Amino acid sequence: MDNRSDAEIRADLSYLFDKASQVLTARMNAALAELGITPRGYCVLSKALPGELTQGELAEVALLDKTTMVVTMDHLEKAGLARRHPSPTDRRARIVQTTDEGRRVVEKARTIIDGVYAEVLGVLPDEQRETLLDGMVALVGGDGPLRVAKPAPEGVRRTRRSSRSV
Amino acid sequence: MDNRSDAEIRADLSYLFDKASQVLTARMNAALAELGITPRGYCVLSKALPGELTQGELAEVALLDKTTMVVTMDHLEKAGLARRHPSPTDRRARIVQTTDEGRRVVEKARTIIDGVYAEVLGVLPDEQRETLLDGMVALVGGDGPLRVAKPAPEGVRRTRRSSRSV
DNA sequence: TATTGTTATACTCTATAACTATA
DNA sequence: TATAGTTATAGAGTATAACAATA
Numbered sequence: 001m002d003n004r005s006d007a008e009i010r011a012d013l014s015y016l017f018d019k020a021s022q023v024l025t026a027r028m029n030a031a032l033a034e035l036g037i038t039p040r041g042y043c044v045l046s047k048a049l050p051g052e053l054t055q056g057e058l059a060e061v062a063l064l065d066k067t068t069m070v071v072t073m074d075h076l077e078k079a080g081l082a083r084r085h086p087s088p089t090d091r092r093a094r095i096v097q098t099t100d101e102g103r104r105v106v107e108k109a110r111t112i113i114d115g116v117y118a119e120v121l122g123v124l125p126d127e128q129r130e131t132l133l134d135g136m137v138a139l140v141g142g143d144g145p146l147r148v149a150k151p152a153p154e155g156v157r158r159t160r161r162s163s164r165s166v
Numbered sequence: 167m168d169n170r171s172d173a174e175i176r177a178d179l180s181y182l183f184d185k186a187s188q189v190l191t192a193r194m195n196a197a198l199a200e201l202g203i204t205p206r207g208y209c210v211l212s213k214a215l216p217g218e219l220t221q222g223e224l225a226e227v228a229l230l231d232k233t234t235m236v237v238t239m240d241h242l243e244k245a246g247l248a249r250r251h252p253s254p255t256d257r258r259a260r261i262v263q264t265t266d267e268g269r270r271v272v273e274k275a276r277t278i279i280d281g282v283y284a285e286v287l288g289v290l291p292d293e294q295r296e297t298l299l300d301g302m303v304a305l306v307g308g309d310g311p312l313r314v315a316k317p318a319p320e321g322v323r324r325t326r327r328s329s330r331s332v
Numbered sequence: 333t334a335t336t337g338t339t340a341t342a343c344t345c346t347a348t349a350a351c352t353a354t355a
Numbered sequence: 356t357a358t359a360g361t362t363a364t365a366g367a368g369t370a371t372a373a374c375a376a377t378a
Binding site for chain 1: 169172175176179180181182183184185186187188189190191193194205227283285286287288289290294295297298299300301302303304305306307308310311312313314
Binding site: 065067068071090091092093 | 345346347348352353354355
């Protein structure tokens with residue numbers, strides 16, 4: 001698989017982040033597949049819990065394109081985890097509501113997700129774990145250097161990736 | 167873009183890694199585009215520097231599918247950065263050699279890459295930076311919990327992602 | 333018969349464009 | 356005229372399968 005030493009990959013920040021993202025994603029996909037959902041499905045489902053949001057609003061908070069949202073909702077609805085109800089105030093819009101089963105799945109998924117995170121971060125001593133998370137937030141969050149993708153220059157096609165946040 | 171607080175994203179490990187990977191990749195794509203190469207192009211080119219590897223061997227160390235390697239080499243060759251020479255010992259195989267221009271580009275790219283890494287990690291105090299890198303290596307490298315993607319269960323399609331290591 | 337590199341192709345994923353029905 | 360949701364489709368990226376030349 002990978003033949004480089006820890007010392008070599010330590011100097012390769014792209015590799016560290018890519019690999020962490022990639023393997024954790026695979027792990028999460030596998031773990032949630034037992035519930036018949038994807039990380040994205042969970043993301044949408046959990047954000048729909050209040051039951052007040054239209055499909056479009058939900059797409060916005062989940063950072064999804066509205067067309068991607070349609071596909072995601074189709075799956076969730078077919079799986080019986082969410083329903084599209086007509087909005088009482090706007091006949092174009094549709095309110096998304098989770099079903100009872102959907103709420104149960106969200107709960108179970110939350111447990112699974114927390115378990116995976118604990119399993120992964122559990123290998124680090126408490127102090128190092130907190131420092132690492134603080135550091136990641138400093139890089140990715142607030143006004144960190146990895147907060148916003150700088151627009152690619154002319155001719156460079158931007159990588160399209162979905163929000164896989166969980 | 168993202169509307170969650172630092173406290174919220176701190177609890178979302180998937181988001182932290184995905185975003186870090188994604189934004190750093192975009193940054194790297196943009197930075198290397200000035201040299202007319204991609205991170206993958208750099209990866210292949212730098213590993214070809216010794217000039218002894220066949221295309222297949224190079225694909226293996228760069229963690230690329232052989233068909234992806236063909237496309238990558240087509241680009242590098244067209245850009246005048248690498249050449250395919252017939253192997254003296256195996257008439258099926260082709261040895262990859264970097265051109266003089268290729269070597270210059272690798273050098274410049276290395277400087278750019280180091281600059282981006284320094285820019286990103288520079289926001290962290292020395293000690294925290296070292297702790298974070300150690301932690302990432304503990305997760306991703308050696309026998310860390312994110313070293314190998316657990317095979318996805320039946321029916322779950324694995325995400326296909328290329329090595330973007332730099 | 334197996335392997336190197338190539339070509340052709342299929343598949344997944346996401347976004348753009350066009351359409352409908354409302355507003 | 357603009358907006359919510361849908362459908363159709365295009366585009367990028369990667370892998371699988373088949374092939375030619377050689378081992």
